[in-house]
Amino acid sequence: MRLAWALAAGLAVGIGLAWWLSRETPEQAARKQARAERAAAAMAEDAKPVLYRWTDADGVVHLTDKPPKGRKYRKIDMRPQDGIRVDGDKQ
DSSP: OHHHHHHHHHHHHHHHHHHHHHSOOHHHHHHHHHHHHHHHHHHHHHHSOEEEEEEOTTSOEEEESSOOTTSOOEEEEOOOOSSOOOOTTOO
């Protein structure tokens, strides 16, 4: 019977020690949280719709969803406005 209790106690101590050594420190958790926030911000920035405005050799202005190759272009942010705009002067 003593052997069974000794094995159970050893197993409990082993599990407790394994848990203690595998847990994150507060500093590790903070670094992990900061990395997750940076990744989320980068994904949100990439998800915003963007248009590219550029002019071809004939002077025609184009708006495309992909930047042109070999030409200068201007990025147009398509961030929607907050709320509803009401203009009472227009009929």
